[in-house]
Amino acid sequence: MPFGNHVRRGDKAIILFISALPKVRAFKPNKPADPELYELLMEARQVGVKIRVIGMVYDPEDSFVYLFNPGLSTNLS
Numbered sequence: 001m002p003f004g005n006h007v008r009r010g011d012k013a014i015i016l017f018i019s020a021l022p023k024v025r026a027f028k029p030n031k032p033a034d035p036e037l038y039e040l041l042m043e044a045r046q047v048g049v050k051i052r053v054i055g056m057v058y059d060p061e062d063s064f065v066y067l068f069n070p071g072l073s074t075n076l077s
Contacts, residue, residue, distance in 0.1 A: 007048040014050040019072060020057060026073035027053040041076060
């Protein structure tokens with residue numbers, strides 16, 4: 001894992017997911033649909049990589065992107 005050594009040296013790393021669905025309350029990877037992504041996220045978390053999720057939505061009326069939640073819950077169980 002490329003960032004594993006980076007974090008083990010004492011540096012910081014983060015994986016950021018962006019949710020573009022305004023009613024989303026949490027992020028949970030779909031393990032049955034993408035088991036490889038799930039395993040990589042588990043490994044990343046284990047070595048100290050932070051996993052964060054923010055909620056943003058595009059409004060076509062005014063052509064702006066709005067941050068609606070800077071800290072969505074993350075469920076990696």
